[in-house]
Amino acid sequence: MSSSQRFSLLNSLPSTLESQWPQANESLILEPFTYITSKPGEEIRTLLIEAFNIWLAVPSDQLEVIDRVVQMLHNASLMLDDIEDDAQLRRGQxxxxxxxxxxxxxxxxxxxxxxxxxxxxxxxxxxxxxxxNVVRVVGASDLDLVVTEELLNLHRGQGLEILWRDLLQCPTEEEYISMVNSKTGSGFRIAVKLMMAHATKNLDIDFVPLVNIFGVYVQIRDDYMNLQSTEHSDNKGFAEDLTEGKFSFPIVHGVRADEQNRVVMNVLQKRPTTPTLKHHTVDYLRTQTKSFDYTLAVMSSLERQVREEIARLGGNPQLEKILDALHVEHDLHDLGGCVDEGVVP
Structure with missing residues (x-):
């Protein structure tokens, strides 16, 4: 290539690439994202945003952007999470x-x-x-920082969960809850913090403590459902947390309840894919360590705390409706070990 040709090439390269990025290419590289969003879950984040907007009254155009950002971040994280867990199913596909x-x-x-x-x-x-003169708990100029901090929390929590799994190291209950608050809570906090930054009501109220308790409750409920629910089995596979070697809340309790018995640890190490070992482990957690009873009791306590905080903040019928849908009756796990799901994350 001659020097004149090189000079011509340099002049022909656009300084702004986006204007020349074909929509066809955009669609192609977004195919995995389009695929995962083609069958949405129960959209608990959208429901949560709508519920909190009763308190915060974010203008509709800004609320749409917040919902879109939250859904983008959530679904992107799910794609990576499924790779890291070597998962097989997501939302039944x-x-x-x-x-x-x-x-x-x-x-x-x-x-x-x-x-x-x-x-x-x-x-x-x-x-x-x-x-x-406008005083907010979350400033409108802090948007990038809010999202960045919470994405760091997400990856810290995910990193710990992977570390515990790969090292076959069972966390304490306190360590597990702290991890969940970082990982699961991050997406909920992004939504509510962005809303707080654009609220037209209750600008001086900090809703983050409520979101933290709610996030822990939702994750522990999801852990319970993974090992107990037929609907969860259809969507993600039966007791998939055992196949992934994951230390979920009932499993942490089961291991810690009798540390001399290594049944659960040995099964996690095997990463079982067939039902036999999974059913055996679920039965052990149900009958020997009473881990599902314990998990239900913790869920009940967390649900009560969430409802009390909602009441303290003045009440919120839509948020209470979400909790009603999430509620798990304590006697259902005795009916063959299966319960139906309401709203799932």
Whole structure:
């Protein structure tokens, strides 16, 4: 290539690439994301946003952006989570990376993360600020920091969960709850913190403590359902947490309840894929360590705390309705070990 040709090539390269990025290419690299969002779950995050908006009254255009950002981040994290867990099913269908491959799915998930940040820019106020007399718990200028901090929390929690699994190291109950607050709570906190930054009511009220308790409750409930619910079995596979070697809340209790008995630890090490070992372990947790009874008692306590905090904040019928749907009756686990799900994360 001659020097004149090289010079011509340099001049022909656009300084802004996005304007020349074909929509067809955009659709192609987003295929794994489009696939996972084509069959949404129960959309608990959207329901939560709608419920909190009773208190916060975020303008509809900003609320739509917040919901979109939260859904993008959530589904991107699920694609990566499924790879890290070597999961088979998500929402009743094969996980994205089993169809599109690990490299493309990782790239798409990262692309969606950055696209969410770009979407976040739509929430920034013209001029970059607001009335200095307006006092908020979360400032409208802190949007990037809010999302960044919570994504760090998400990856810290996920990192610990992977570490415990791969080292076959059972956490304490306190360590587990702290991990869950980082991992599961992050997505809920992103939603509510962004809403607090754009609220037109209750600007001085901190809703984060309520969100923290709610997030822990939702995850422990999901842990319970993974080992007990027929609907969860249809969506993700029967007792998939055992196949993934995951230290979920009932499993942590089962291990810690009798540390001399290594039944559960040995099964986790085997990563069982067939029902026999799984049923044996679930039965052990039910009858020997009473881990499901204990988990239900913890869920009941957390649900009560959430309801008390809702009442303290003035009541919220929509949020209470979400809790009603999530509620698990304590006697249902005796009916063959299966309960039906309401709203799942």
């Amino acid at each position: 094969p996980v994205a990376h089993k169809i599109y491959g690990v490299p493309q799915t990782i790239n798409t998930a990262n692309y969606v993360y950055f696209s969410a940040y770009k979407e976040l820019s739509k929430l920034r106020r013209p001029g970059g600020g607001e009335d200095e």
